[in-house]
Amino acid sequence: MRRRLTDSEVLTFRCDVAAPLAGRVVSVSLVATAPARDVGAVHRTLAALPECRLVAAVTGSANLFATLWVSDIGDIQRRETALCARLPGLTVTDRIVGLRTVKRMGHLLDDDGRRTGVRPISPW
Numbered sequence: 001m002r003r004r005l006t007d008s009e010v011l012t013f014r015c016d017v018a019a020p021l022a023g024r025v026v027s028v029s030l031v032a033t034a035p036a037r038d039v040g041a042v043h044r045t046l047a048a049l050p051e052c053r054l055v056a057a058v059t060g061s062a063n064l065f066a067t068l069w070v071s072d073i074g075d076i077q078r079r080e081t082a083l084c085a086r087l088p089g090l091t092v093t094d095r096i097v098g099l100r101t102v103k104r105m106g107h108l109l110d111d112d113g114r115r116t117g118v119r120p121i122s123p124w
Contacts, residue, residue, distance in 0.1 A: 016104065018113030024051060024069030027098035028076045032064040038089045039063060045087060051079070062093050073097070 019025060034042045039057060046055040046066050054067040070079055076095065084090055101109055108117040 018109075019069050019101070020111075020113045022069065023071055026070050026073060026076070027053075027067060027101060028070060028079075029065065029067045029096040029098075030080065030092050031058075031062045031094040031096070032066070032090055032092045033062050034064055034087070034091070035089045036063070038087075042087055042090055046083075064090075 019027070042064060043055050043057070046052050049068070051068045051070060052066060053069055054065070056065045057063060058065045068079060070076055076097065080092055080095075084092065100111070101113065103109060103119060106119055106121040107115045108119055110116045
């Protein structure tokens, strides 16, 4: 069953790594807008970037949300400038910077981003 799901692209597997060990110590989420006709191309371009951890279509005043792992605070501006030059219809409206992640998907993390315990997520 798993093979059929992955072959059909219905299901993909994701392996998470400790960000500092990958040389990416700062997480930045970009809230942005792009013309509706360009959203698909923008998503594909962002998803292809090695530093991109998440890209999603959202509703509201912005229609795009992306999370990138970058090497340092200065890298945020460099990445944003390069993205906007590559995608002229993209307008970043807000940035959310995370300097340290203490929990990811219910897993408690140490300073090096390694799992130290679990605090399960309760959806209700």
